Amino acid sequence: MFKKIDHVEIVTDEPARSAAFYVEVLGFREKLRQEVKLPAGATLDIVYLDLGGTGIELLHYRGMPKSAAPKALQLGYRLMALEVDDMEEALEALKKRGIAASWGPREIDTYVRAEILDPDGYSIELREWKKPIR
16 A cells, blocks of 8 residues: 655755755755745745655745754654665765764664754764664
């Protein structure tokens, strides 16, 4: 019945900056841009991105006040995770683009994980699986 996670929605107040990060830094591919007219004259701009069948919808509500991403653990959504082939190589490539790990890397038995932040301050986990889980 259920197949996969189709997409994750990320609300941003700077859609061009966010799209550039996900496409140019993380390697997502832009699939579609859409403008949706909302009641009372408001507009929602959507950029659909894809990475290996996993989608992100960058949402920009024109006129929405800016708010910061959560800075501490709390109930609700925490992060998304991207699998990497080689953690060291991934972190080095990000470092060359001025993006440092905000946490880790830390090796834990079957995997290595680290976290980075997107331009809006949302956490993105990077995970390298070391051996298969049974």
